[in-house]
Amino acid sequence: MIDHTTNPEAPDLFDLEVAPRVRGLPPYLFGKINELKYKKRRAGIDVIDLGMGNPTDPPEQWVIDKLCEAAQDDRNHRYSVANGVLNLRKEVADRYERRFQVTLDPDQEVVATIGSKEGFSHMCLALLGPGDTALVPAPSFPIHVHAIALASANVISLDVRDPQVFLSNVARVCESLTPKPKILVLNFPHNPTGTVVELDFFTEVVKLARKHHFFVIHDFAYGDISFDGQQVPSFLSAPGAIDVGCEFTTMSKGYNMAGWRVGFAAGNRKMLNALKAIKGYYDYGIFQAVQIAAIVALRHGEEARLAQVAEYQMRRDVMVESLNRIGWNVATPKAGMFVWAEMPEPWRSRMGSIDFAMKLLEEAEVAVSPGRGFGETGEGCLRLALIENEQRLRQAVRQIGRALKAEG
16 A cells, blocks of 8 residues: 655745746735635625525526436547537527527627626636737626636736726727727626616727727626616627627526536637637537526526526615615616625725625625725725525615624
């Protein structure tokens, strides 16, 4: 029997040097919060976790039943195809036609991805390299920055909280930077702030892309969840958008299929061909039984999606009303599954958002995401996910109110 126990006194034969792209990744800012959260849960404490946009609602039972049925077919356990089975891509194209009046060729203009995050990351790898620059909205969902860094490209972050100012800054950077940016990343409804835009915003983006010759990648992960009877626009609805960019969607949010890892890229053929080339080397596609269940969900799940949107809207109203009642200043989001809230005074003047999030977890037993985790522009704010039921959300705010009042 071989003893693999490490001898601490033995000299290292070599020092492992990881790649510069990995060394350049910053420390994980949510690490301390997650560590304390898990410690409390191991101790039997009921932590209300509003930190991650991880749906707690299950998919429809008939979608699960279709998955189980498809898993019984021996043919579905073989390798699939990296860009997704044709019928799944057809359903995505049909959804774009029904909801956005956008016509797509499912063979050339739709690719299935292992969640939108994987697709976005591999698209960056396919399009970017050393010396390239991408413009990214700030505050930033971390993968929008780090996928670009992992592709060895440069990031310029631009404040997106006022979309018109953001557009002006995009134009200014393109006019002053040499070489010009190669990619513009967009994300509406925006994570984490919930900012939304109208179709004319995307129309202006297309004009800028044509003028300055950059690609557009729109992360539309929260496009399934918009409130008050409104439908947020798809980037591909803008005239000429498919000539300059692509869009990523997912079944994680509106269909409660986050763990299933089903997403899609749609749009510009050149960009999608580059993505397919990368995926052809990296993966063999999504488990085919999952794809078959996703087809059924897309084909028959619109009523269930709208019911889930209505549930998120009720949770939004409960969360905003409850936080405002305890003295916070919270705007009502128009879309997405988060509330973006300014930290209340006097704590906003006393401490950063990471320390405040730790305080809420320690003293109120509620986990939230600190704004600093989304970059410097997010400092002073918190992101609260609407993933728990209304009773749990009210309970979370009561616990926060009691903890802060006790100190006050």
